[in-house]
Amino acid sequence: MIPVRGLPEVREGDDVAALIVGAAELDDGDVIVVAHKVVSKAEGRVVSLDDVEPSGRARELAADEDPRRLEVILRESARLVRTRPPLVIAESRHGFVCASAGVDSSNAPEAGTVVLLPEDPDASAERLRHGVRELTGRDVAVIVSDSFGRAWRKGTTDIAIGCAGLPPLLDHHGERDAMGYELHATVIAVADELAGAAELVRGKLDRVPVAIVRGFAPDGDGKARELLMPPERDLFR
């Protein structure tokens, strides 16, 4: 676990791959975990609240908080899952179920702005992976991460919202343990565990938005959207 220190504050249009390559020595097989806010800011996914006119529904959901923030959340949502004003758990347009549809005010580039999730975090991860290969020749994997709450448990853990160059799920389906018992429920969300592990070293206030996991040696490829439970299998819709 290697935190990547010394990255500058990211602005719209910045080349995040170049910034990472400039700040860290990379090896083949490294997993680069990037907090989504870096990616979102570089991609211009920042909204100024002064440009937002809140709807009546946003005002209802806001309680005593800023209704313009709730309006942005509604625009980013495909479906509201639970609401307790001003708290909204929503399914984002990507299919992620999380607080505020991923809309975040902390670490925004300026007061009065909010940061959205990347438009397509898997594509963002793939672009970063490609950019690193172009610049260094290194074959790395990339995870774009965010902090999500969980049903029934307190606190957030970082999980993978975008992924490239590694399989997000490690499937032991059909393998057998040492007793010969089939491990039929053993599909491990390694991309989420990697994102959480990286959070431990990134810290939240040290402004270290990127960490490298070395030695995991992922074999295969996949997208973070594979981690989404399909509606027909989802017991919690």
Added chain:
Amino acid sequence: MIPVRGLPEVREGDDVAALIVGAAELDDGDVIVVAHKVVSKAEGRVVSLDDVEPSGRARELAADEDPRRLEVILRESARLVRTRPPLVIAESRHGFVCASAGVDSSNAPEAGTVVLLPEDPDASAERLRHGVRELTGRDVAVIVSDSFGRAWRKGTTDIAIGCAGLPPLLDHHGERDAMGYELHATVIAVADELAGAAELVRGKLDRVPVAIVRGFAPDGDGKARELLMPPERDLFR
């Protein structure tokens, strides 16, 4: 992240702290992550299905699987959260919401047996921590982990069901980021992230049930039960 290799198959009555100390060099501040099955087996939390008489309810929930296993799940459950026979998501008597109330058939000591969660996983973690200190003088933290599924996402991640010698939640409440924005939603479930990180090195089939996380240097103490969302705050009951 250091996997602890060479542990023997654990049996009822075994001293798990002594086994770990015999297999690994420990430092002050190490976090020892132990898969709960090791602890459960040592504590005799294993049920032979031959001793179980399934109820009518267990038969209903079993579909075409063994109704005796469902009977054990019902006994371990405080409340059924979702059922789709033979799948049961239940709140265990500890308050954990998970598949099968934590009752597991894989890695059971013998065919025809199932392994339950420890009676009090926080107490198990504390006993291990105490045992390591008695044997080595080292001041370590201990996490007892299990693989849990998640609402809305595929795959399992390892999380903390028992904890001693570290704060399971890292609370940035009231701290401010570099823009002066208050990080009021930033409570990180570090014990869960540590358990997940350890899973990455433990693997599932290599039978490495223990891993050490070195360099995290936890400061404080707490119980894994602090990770449980209290019913009055729980939007997903």
